[in-house]
Amino acid sequence: MQKPADVIIAGAGLAGLLTLCELSRRHPDWTFALVEREPWIGGRLRLSSREHGSWSCGLHAMGAELFDYVQSVLQSSAAEILQAFHPRSGFGVLAAQKITTAQGTSILAPDVAKAVGGTAATRDWAMLLELMEKEAATEQEHAQAFNQVWKGDKKSAALIVLEHLAHLWGVPELSPASAQVLAARALQSAKGQWTGPWDRLFEPLIADLRSQDRLTLHTRAQIMAARREDDVWQLATTVGPIRGDRLVVAQSPWEATPWLPKDVWPSKLLNIASKTKPVSLVILSQHRTDDKADLPQTLMIPAEEVQVQIDAQQICYQATLNFELTVQAPAVVKAVKRLKRARKKLETVMPELKSEGEHIALLPVAWAQTVAPAEQRWLEKMDGANVQRSHLGYCGDAYGAEADSDRNLMASVKAVCEAMS
Structure with missing residues (x-):
């Protein structure tokens, strides 16, 4: 029987790849098994590629803060590829059979509001932004900002603009959403989004680890069940059994609960999957x-x-x-x-x-993060919760109490690496 890997990483999206990079650097003698159900790596960041037959999810950009973190983790291993990355630029609105392009550098700029909602939208826009841009504001203070522009049954044009922008930030409906979450997403977007050839970014790392016989990459590998026996994790997958001393769950709780036994989940994480x-x-x-x-x-x-x-x-x-x-x-x-x-x-x-x-x-x-105020309390219980173990860790944008999903991803990757080192 083949010797177990030191670490199994379930999920080859950004969280799993960053964890692989960090743990492989901290532990140059460790071996890894990277398990991905898709035919390619990259998760939601992947681009459409004729060559590989892959299709994009339309989410191939990340916030400036997360991009800085990715650069710091990769260090010099992807310096040349990182030069091909750039901030997303240009924002337009297609209406009345024409495209109106906004010239502002920020998606929250007044000319963006004007492009979406016309001149009327700019009247309340500055007031709304002033209250939303208070990062330390409470939910009540953020809610007051929306109440001031809601005006009873008559919507402000500024609110209509925000409703359309919210769809870009993962908020389907404005009225039932947490004002604090919406403000955090708006600020995250205003700091800029970076994009580039994500499919190539981790290629040098993977090639290097495979050349050293430290990494086995399993694609098209759907995990069906997992158990820990004699201090070894054993995964049943569509490509056969995979064994390892440690397991990193780099998938959301909704994706991982069907195969990872509930008795190994911290209750706070199960609440995310069942109550949000x-x-x-x-x-x-x-x-x-x-x-x-x-x-x-x-x-x-x-x-x-x-x-x-x-x-x-x-x-x-x-x-x-x-x-x-x-x-x-x-x-x-x-x-x-x-x-x-x-x-x-x-x-x-x-x-x-x-x-x-x-x-x-x-x-x-x-x-992954809920936008409903009633569900926020389950995420708040995650704040400061120690859910990582030396043999089992969870990472990704679903694991954390921040409304800014990028920060959850960064914090959870760091926490997993600390717990397993």
């Missing part, structure tokens, strides 16, 4: 084949409640939904129809935009 709900995304992705269409990298189509992420190689149309709606076929079908109408509108306005292929997908856990 993530936010889903319906995506229509296409390969881009033109090089002439001049478009902003982020485009909103308010009439269809659709957001479009545009890069040189791909176009991703996305619709944000409450998790409960994704178990109802009619709601998903309606979302797909909206995506296709949005595509038709964009192609009508920009006939020089050319694309090929079509991939429609449902991402049930696009944003």
Whole structure:
């Protein structure tokens, strides 16, 4: 029987890859088994690739703070590839058969509000931002900011703008959302988003570890069950059994609870899976084949409640939904129809935009953190909770009390590495 790996990492998204990088540096004699159910690594950050047959989730950008952390973890191993990364730029609105491009550097700039909601939207925008941008504000203070622009039954145009922007931040509906969470997401977005060739970023690390016989990469490997016996984790997967001394769960609780026994889960983490709900995304992705269409990298189509992420190689149309709606076929079908109408509108306005292929997908856990105030208390119980063990750790944006999911990811990766070192 093959010797167990020192660490099994379940999930080859950003959290799993960062944990692999950090633990392999701290422990140069350790071996690793990286287990991923998809045919490729990268998780939600992956790009569409004709070569690899992969399709993007439309979430291939990260906040500036998380990007700085990724650079610090990778250090010089990916210096050349990191030079190809850049902040996402350009924001536009498609309405009335034309695209209005905002010139502001921040998505919260007044001209962005004007592009979405017209001149009327700028009247309350400054007041709303002033209250939202207080990072230390309480939920009550943030809620007061929204109440001042809600004006009873008459919505402020500024609030309508915020409602459309919220979809970009993983908030399907504005009214039932936590004001504090929405403010945190807005601030996270305002700091900028970075994008680049994510599929290449960890290639040097993986190639180096494999050349040293320290890493076994298992793709198309769905985990069906796990148990710990004689201090060794044993995973039953679609590619066969995988064994290791330590296990890192780099998946959300909703993805991992079907295969990881409930008796090994800290109760606080089980509460996240059972008492809160993530936010889903319906995506229509296409390969881009033109090089002439001049478009902003982020485009909103308010009439269809659709957001479009545009890069040189791909176009991703996305619709944000409450998790409960994704178990109802009619709601998903309606979302797909909206995506296709949005595509038709964009192609009508920009006939020089050319694309090929079509991939429609449902991402049930696009944003793991709940946005409902009633569910926030379960996340608050995570604050300061020690859920990591020397033989079992959990990392990713779902594990933490911050409304800023990037910070949860960073903190949980650090905590796992500390607990296992």
